[in-house]
Amino acid sequence: xxxxxxxxxxxxxxxxxxxxxxxxxxxxxxxxxxxxxxxxxxxxxxxxxxxxxxxxxxxxxxxxxxxxxxxxxxxxxxxxxxxxxxxxxxxxxxxxxxxxxxxxxxxxxxxxxxxxxxxxxxxxxxxxxxxxxxxxxxxxxxxxxxxxxxxxxxxxxxxxxxxxxxxxxxxxxxxxxxxxxxxxxxxxxxxxxxxxxxxxxxxxxxxxxxxxxxxxxxxxxxxxxxxxxxxxxxxxxxxxxxxxxxxxxxxxxxxxxxxxxxxxxxxxxxxxxxxxxxxxxxxxxxxxxxxxxxxxxxxxxxxxxxxxxxxxxxx
Amino acid sequence: xxxxxxxxxxxxxxxxxxxxxxxxxxxxxxxxxxxxxxxxxxxxxxxxxxxxxxxxxxxxxxxxxxxxxxxxxxxxxxxxxxxxxxxxxxxxxxxxxxxxxxxxxxxxxxxxxxxxxxxxxxxxxxxxxxxxxxxxxxxxxxxxxxxxxxxxxxxxxxxxxxxxxxxxxxxxxxxxxxxxxxxxxxxxxxxxxxxxxxxxxxxxxxxxxxxxxxxxxxxxxxxxxxxxxxxxxxxxxxxxxxxxxxxxxxxxxxxxxxxxxxxxxxxxxxxxxxxxxxxxxxxxxxxxxxxxxxxxxxxxxxxxxxxxxxxxxxxxxxxxxxxxxxxxxxxxxxxxxxxxxxxxxxxxxxxxxxxxxx
Numbered sequence: 001x002x003x004x005x006x007x008x009x010x011x012x013x014x015x016x017x018x019x020x021x022x023x024x025x026x027x028x029x030x031x032x033x034x035x036x037x038x039x040x041x042x043x044x045x046x047x048x049x050x051x052x053x054x055x056x057x058x059x060x061x062x063x064x065x066x067x068x069x070x071x072x073x074x075x076x077x078x079x080x081x082x083x084x085x086x087x088x089x090x091x092x093x094x095x096x097x098x099x100x101x102x103x104x105x106x107x108x109x110x111x112x113x114x115x116x117x118x119x120x121x122x123x124x125x126x127x128x129x130x131x132x133x134x135x136x137x138x139x140x141x142x143x144x145x146x147x148x149x150x151x152x153x154x155x156x157x158x159x160x161x162x163x164x165x166x167x168x169x170x171x172x173x174x175x176x177x178x179x180x181x182x183x184x185x186x187x188x189x190x191x192x193x194x195x196x197x198x199x200x201x202x203x204x205x206x207x208x209x210x211x212x213x214x215x216x217x218x219x220x221x222x223x224x225x226x227x228x229x230x231x232x233x234x235x236x237x238x239x240x241x242x243x244x245x246x247x248x249x250x251x252x253x254x255x256x257x258x259x260x261x262x263x264x265x266x267x268x269x270x271x272x273x274x275x276x277x278x279x280x281x282x283x284x285x286x287x288x289x290x291x292x293x294x295x296x297x298x299x300x301x302x303x304x305x306x307x308x309x310x311x312x313x314x315x
Numbered sequence: 316x317x318x319x320x321x322x323x324x325x326x327x328x329x330x331x332x333x334x335x336x337x338x339x340x341x342x343x344x345x346x347x348x349x350x351x352x353x354x355x356x357x358x359x360x361x362x363x364x365x366x367x368x369x370x371x372x373x374x375x376x377x378x379x380x381x382x383x384x385x386x387x388x389x390x391x392x393x394x395x396x397x398x399x400x401x402x403x404x405x406x407x408x409x410x411x412x413x414x415x416x417x418x419x420x421x422x423x424x425x426x427x428x429x430x431x432x433x434x435x436x437x438x439x440x441x442x443x444x445x446x447x448x449x450x451x452x453x454x455x456x457x458x459x460x461x462x463x464x465x466x467x468x469x470x471x472x473x474x475x476x477x478x479x480x481x482x483x484x485x486x487x488x489x490x491x492x493x494x495x496x497x498x499x500x501x502x503x504x505x506x507x508x509x510x511x512x513x514x515x516x517x518x519x520x521x522x523x524x525x526x527x528x529x530x531x532x533x534x535x536x537x538x539x540x541x542x543x544x545x546x547x548x549x550x551x552x553x554x555x556x557x558x559x560x561x562x563x564x565x566x567x568x569x570x571x572x573x574x575x576x577x578x579x580x581x582x583x584x585x586x587x588x589x590x591x592x593x594x595x596x597x598x599x600x601x602x603x604x605x606x607x608x609x610x611x612x613x614x615x616x617x618x619x620x621x622x623x624x625x626x627x628x629x630x631x632x633x634x635x636x637x638x639x640x641x642x643x644x645x646x647x648x649x650x651x652x653x654x655x656x657x658x659x660x661x662x663x664x665x666x667x668x669x670x671x672x673x
Contacts, residue, residue, distance in 0.1 A: 065515055085517045093515040099507035103332040104325055115321035116516040139332070155512075 016041045022071035024057050031057040033218035044195040046209030054218035055198035063093050092161030096168050098152040102141040117159035130154040146177035166197040202301045221308045234299035237273040241266040242293040254279040322526035330534050340492040344484050352477040352550040362407045362439050363388045365397035369412025380450050386442050401429050407439045481546040482634035483606035489568045492535040495593050497576030502589040560643035561636050567655040568629035574662035581670040600626035628654035
């Protein structure tokens with residue numbers, strides 16, 4: 001599997017983030033394995049992978065929150081591993097489970113965080129922007145999940161950061177709150193900020209991210225724009241059959257490139273959908289095999305991940 | 316500095332809004348003090364005495380002599396009725412006069428008393444013996460050879476239990492507020508991810524730790540002042556307040572227990588784990604270090620062990636200063652302060668080596 005290397009990548013934008021041969025071990029487990037990556041300073045960058053892939057560890061090493069065992073992290077010309085404090089002053093960080101003092105109000109929490117930075121945005125402005133006006137004087141313990149999430153975002157913005165890091169931002173949110181979050185993230189991008197986020201939701205990666213790195217076992221499997229990743233690596237279309245369809249022992253249909261069997265479906269990959277379909281249907285009518293439940297669709301990131309790792313994202 | 320001050324203010328706000336914390340750190344010691352302070356007030360001794368037996372004239376004479384004292388409430392009864400009254404508790408004691416006793420002849424008076432409560436039984440027997448010896452003096456017409464003239468010490472004040480308890484409660488409040496309060500709060504913040512969120516800002520760990528120490532010093536100092544004020548102004552505890560050495564003792568006590576709090580919170584992984592650990596440390600001290608009673612009554616080997624407890628050092632220093640037994644120049648005071656300093660340094664050092672942010 002060819003992995004796109006970032007070595008020798010041009011440093012066009014001053015504040016791009018470069019990871020070079022980053023490694024982190026916990027005991028005998030290698031969470032991040034010799035990982036190199038360049039994150040351009042524009043748009044929303046996503047680290048997509050299943051739970052335990054090393055996304056959070058990678059993100060926290062970029063943020064200066066966790067020391068790598070070896071390797072380098074550069075934010076423009078700033079060495080993040082050596083000067084994490086300077087990097088943190090320019091970053092806005094939302095952790096996977098951000099908690100704040102339960103007994104402070106929303107406004108007090110934002111004031112507190114603002115006091116940690118030399119550069120700051122006005123609390124009232126943040127409260128209005130993240131739709132926390134009703135709860136400005138309410139204690140943190142009274143907030144709902146969505147409100148907590150927006151407070152975490154607002155707290156990540158108090159220093160007017162150049163880069164905003166979001167670790168699994170939509171985990172545990174209902175669909176409506178998730179849509180709202182996506183709008184806020186797009187708003188950050190439109191202001192010219194870089195957003196780096198982790199996710200294991202394929203839909204989020206596809207609709208929210210301008211660029212993606214697919215990560216598993218602490219290694220990068222592929223990087224690129226979501227649509228291009230799919231069209232380059234998973235061209236063609238897919239035909240799904242019921243899992244108990246009685247196919248021949250060594251099935252082969254015209255223009256078929258691969259066949260996967262999971263407990264939910266048999267998936268036939270095709271480089272030319274109409275050729276494969278005609279062949280499949282004529283075989284089925286001759287063999288009197290029932291194709292009830294057959295459907296066709298285009299490839300998704302989920303299919304790409306499955307083809308790269310042999311596993312599903314949701315496992 | 317701005318960050319540290321903002322954090323101290325935030326921590327202080329959290330402290331004042333934490334009702335459960337306020338209950339244990341402030342309300343609970345005040346209630347303890349009220350209960351012990353009011354119960355401990357010395358009550359006038361009253362002995363209900365049944366006088367029985369003897370000739371009616373002799374019995375009448377003895378009863379009248381006893382009734383002159385306000386201590387006794389005397390009732391004349393038949394011997395068996397008197398005995399059952401003592402058993403049932405309606406009388407404290409039965410004084411059984413010998414049947415053939417006459418004035419001027421030696422006689423033995425039997426005293427039957429209820430010894431279910433040893434303290435009041437002792438008071439009863441003592442009061443009766445004293446009264447009988449006075450009656451003897453009156454009857455014999457000779458003055459006693461020796462008398463005791465009791466003089467209260469420490470000026471003219473009476474030393475009440477509250478005077479003993481108040482310094483102990485101050486020491487206990489300092490331990491609970493800084494050890495229990497700090498260890499549970501740090502563990503909770505660690506578990507919820509509050510500490511990690513602070514680490515994701517340019518705030519330095521030492522700034523966070525400094526703000527926490529300042530906050531716990533201030534809040535516990537305030538608690539101490541409030542408890543002392545209630546004890547002195549409302550419950551009329553009679554104590555001395557040599558401010559400079561007292562403040563030094565309290566600050567060193569806070570430093571010692573804050574260090575222990577950090578040590579414990581650095582080890583514990585969860586809220587569930589930290590509370591038993593803190594109780595394991597604080598309960599023996601609460602009961603043995605001389606908060607409620609003097610450790611002098613402990614077995615000798617235990618007293619030696621207890622004398623090295625941080626709460627023992629603190630209670631001794633605070634009580635010594637507030638009772639006037641120690642002054643700022645007493646060697647014993649500086650011994651206690653050195654003990655607190657040693658605990659601070661030892662636990663602070665171990666805590667800084669073993670502390671985990673997550």
